[in-house]
Amino acid sequence: MAKVIVWGSLKPHTGGKTTVEIEARNVQELLARLGETYPGLQNQIKRGVSVSIDGLIYREGWLEPLKPDSEVFLLPRMQGG
Template identity: 40%
Template sequence: MVEVRLWSGLRPLVEGRDSVAVEGRTVGQILTALRRDYPALGPTLDAGVSVAVDGKMIASSLTEPVGEDSEVVLMARLKGG
């Protein structure tokens, strides 16, 4: 299981929790598990989110590996400007 910390704006979609645990060994597997286990996150995930693994922003690699002890943070999509 991987603990995924959620940005404050996403917490209402998971009953106010600041983190949830899901199964997954890659960013893509984690996003799939979040969609399955927390359907309210689906529209937000579909619109796009930003994911950080161990302090590194993952731009678009769904195959980025994630270990059980990795720090994973899910937040609203960060936009440049």
């Protein structure tokens, strides 16, 4: 299972958990399962999140593969201008 570290304003949507474990083959599956397990995250995920897998940040990496021991950081998408 991938270890997912939930960051910042996303934490309240996991009941305050900062770390959760999710079985997923890629980022798209991971986000879908997170939304199923933690319904409060669904709107945040739809608005956009940034995902870091083993230290590399992916903005649109839906099909990036996950290993069973991957460390994933889930962050609110950063907006800028």
